[in-house]
Amino acid sequence: MPDLLVIVLKLLAVAAAFGVLPLLVGQAEHKVMAHMQGRLGPMYAGRFHGWAQLVADGVKFAQKEDVVPAAADRRIFKLAPAVAIVPYLLVLLVVPIGPDGQVAVDLGVGLFFALAVMGVGVIGAIMAGWASANKYSLLGGMRVAAQLMSYELPLVFAASSAAMAAGTLSLPGIVEAWRWYWLPWQAVGAVVFFVAGLAELRRPPFDMPIADSEIILGPYTEYGGLRFAFFLLAEYAGIIVLSALTAVLFLGGWKGPFLETELGWLWMLLKVFALSFVVIWLRVSYPRMREDQLQKLAWAWLVPLALAQLALTGVLKVAF
Amino acid sequence: MGDYFHDYAVFAALIVVGGAVVGGGLAANRLLRPDRPTREKLTTYECGVDPVGDHWAQSYVRYYVFAYLYVVFAVDAVFLFPWATVFSLPGYGGATLAEMFVFLGFLAAGLLYAGRKGVLSWT
Numbered sequence: 001m002p003d004l005l006v007i008v009l010k011l012l013a014v015a016a017a018f019g020v021l022p023l024l025v026g027q028a029e030h031k032v033m034a035h036m037q038g039r040l041g042p043m044y045a046g047r048f049h050g051w052a053q054l055v056a057d058g059v060k061f062a063q064k065e066d067v068v069p070a071a072a073d074r075r076i077f078k079l080a081p082a083v084a085i086v087p088y089l090l091v092l093l094v095v096p097i098g099p100d101g102q103v104a105v106d107l108g109v110g111l112f113f114a115l116a117v118m119g120v121g122v123i124g125a126i127m128a129g130w131a132s133a134n135k136y137s138l139l140g141g142m143r144v145a146a147q148l149m150s151y152e153l154p155l156v157f158a159a160s161s162a163a164m165a166a167g168t169l170s171l172p173g174i175v176e177a178w179r180w181y182w183l184p185w186q187a188v189g190a191v192v193f194f195v196a197g198l199a200e201l202r203r204p205p206f207d208m209p210i211a212d213s214e215i216i217l218g219p220y221t222e223y224g225g226l227r228f229a230f231f232l233l234a235e236y237a238g239i240i241v242l243s244a245l246t247a248v249l250f251l252g253g254w255k256g257p258f259l260e261t262e263l264g265w266l267w268m269l270l271k272v273f274a275l276s277f278v279v280i281w282l283r284v285s286y287p288r289m290r291e292d293q294l295q296k297l298a299w300a301w302l303v304p305l306a307l308a309q310l311a312l313t314g315v316l317k318v319a320f
Numbered sequence: 321m322g323d324y325f326h327d328y329a330v331f332a333a334l335i336v337v338g339g340a341v342v343g344g345g346l347a348a349n350r351l352l353r354p355d356r357p358t359r360e361k362l363t364t365y366e367c368g369v370d371p372v373g374d375h376w377a378q379s380y381v382r383y384y385v386f387a388y389l390y391v392v393f394a395v396d397a398v399f400l401f402p403w404a405t406v407f408s409l410p411g412y413g414g415a416t417l418a419e420m421f422v423f424l425g426f427l428a429a430g431l432l433y434a435g436r437k438g439v440l441s442w443t
Contacts, residue, residue, distance in 0.1 A: 007330055007333075010330075011330070011333060011334060011337060014334065015337055015341065018341075019341075061349075062345070062348055062349050062352055062353075063349075063352045063353055064349075064353060065353050065354050065355060065356070066346075066349065066350075066353060066355075067357070067361060067362065068362075069362055069363065069364050069365070070359075070362040070363065070364075071363075071364050071371075072364075081342070082338075082339070082342045085338075085342065086335065086338035086339065086342065089334065089337070089338045089341075090331065090334055090335065090338065093330070093331060093334055104330065104334075105327050105330050105331065107327055109401075111401070112401050130376075132364075133364060133376060134364050134365060134366070135366070135377055136365075136366075138376065138377065138379075139379070142379070142381060146383040146386065149383070149386055149387055149390040150383075150386055150390070152390065152394065153390060153393050153394060153397065156394070156397045156400075157397060157400075160397070160400040160401055160404050163401060163404040163405065164400075164404040164407065164408075167404075167405055167406075167408055167409070168405055169401060169404070169405055216365070216367075221365055222364070222365060225349065225353065226345055226346060226349040227346075230342065230345070295383065295386065299386070299389075299431070299434075299435075300435070303393075303431060304428070304431065307424050307427060307428060310400075310420070310424060311420075311421065311424055314407065314417050314420050314421075315417065317407075317408045318407070318408055318413055318414065318416075318417045
């Protein structure tokens with residue numbers, strides 16, 4: 001059955017992208033951060049500019065002892081990393097990388113699906129925080145929950161603004177409908193979506209839940225070895241997913257100045273990496289925000305801005 | 321209808337793939353790792369001193385008001401999505417848009433009310 005073969009190939013491609021892209025972003029973060037701070041970063045592993053650093057890290061993680069604290073809720077503790085990482089793999093299923101069906105599954109409610117599944121990833125961190133039976137973890141888990149609740153709303157509003165502009169919830173459909181004038185028209189929505197997404201990923205400057213200088217590493221305090229590596233990988237997979245969704249919703253996904261049909265995947269990849277670079281850049285540039293500043297940014301800025309964007313999108317869409 | 325289930329079958333297959341990736345990694349880990357638990361190693365980490373008191377400590381969840389606010393808004397926001405796909409089609413137009421402004425008005429009023437009540441300022 002050729003149909004089945006196509007599906008298997010697409011699943012393999014999704015799994016490969018999930019395995020490779022987060023590592024590229026991770027390595028880029030090592031090097032970009034280092035150079036922004038006047039350091040060299042990893043230089044030894046793999047001889048050439050430390051390109052194999054993360055491979056070496058992976059080998060190390062795979063050999064480490066799996067310690068589950070005696071007081072922990074064992075089953076939830078062990079399950080949490082899987083809950084944190086698998087959703088990001090699932091989101092990649094609906095992200096288009098090119099025109100004419102270059103997407104694993106063209107889901108009619110793709111956008112809704114992506115947002116729903118992304119939310120599940122955060123539950124992994126909350127599970128970890130609760131199940132560790134550690135005070136720091138519990139505090140971290142609570143902060144994760146607070147952050148999810150504050151930032152999910154602007155995220156959803158900004159995303160639905162793109163859906164309104166396109167008139168569809170299918171991600172390939174949204175890219176299809178995208179025109180260059182979306183850039184000024186949806187600019188506010190794009191910024192709100194990106195910032196809220198960063199907060200949901202708990203990336204600096206929104207890393208209050210895992211603030212290492214005050215609550216060790218928040219929900220991940222008790223984790224070590226491979227399970228900890230899965231949480232780290234989930235963070236980088238999350239960066240890829242957030243960048244890909246921002247590119248698809250607001251930056252025209254696979255659309256580019258020329259050769260869209262042939263090079264669509266390249267434009268998409270370029271946008272994803274450019275946005276990932278911004279994620280790293282923000283980490284280096286801004287200090288961690290305090291809990292009250294976090295909440296204030298969400299409720300006093302992002303939610304009203306997202307509502308304004310909805311109004312603007314609606315009016316212009318009906319007027320023209 | 322056949323297509324509908326077909327899409328979600330692929331989704332289910334990918335969950336299995338994801339489970340296999342994580343499970344496979346942990347299985348490899350099981351083969352490679354040492355396993356020498358000691359009592360000290362398994363105690364809860366508390367900056368190097370013996371843990372004090374119960375781990376699931378009671379604390380004041382300051383943001384529970386935000387949680388209410390979120391639930392109220394999120395339930396509303398879900399209805400935006402089906403609406404977003406049809407509102408600009410011929411036959412909807414102005415009236416549907418006006419309804420959106422009613423919706424936005426409610427949300428903005430709610431937010432304003434919460435703000436004036438001091439819910440959004442952290443003390």
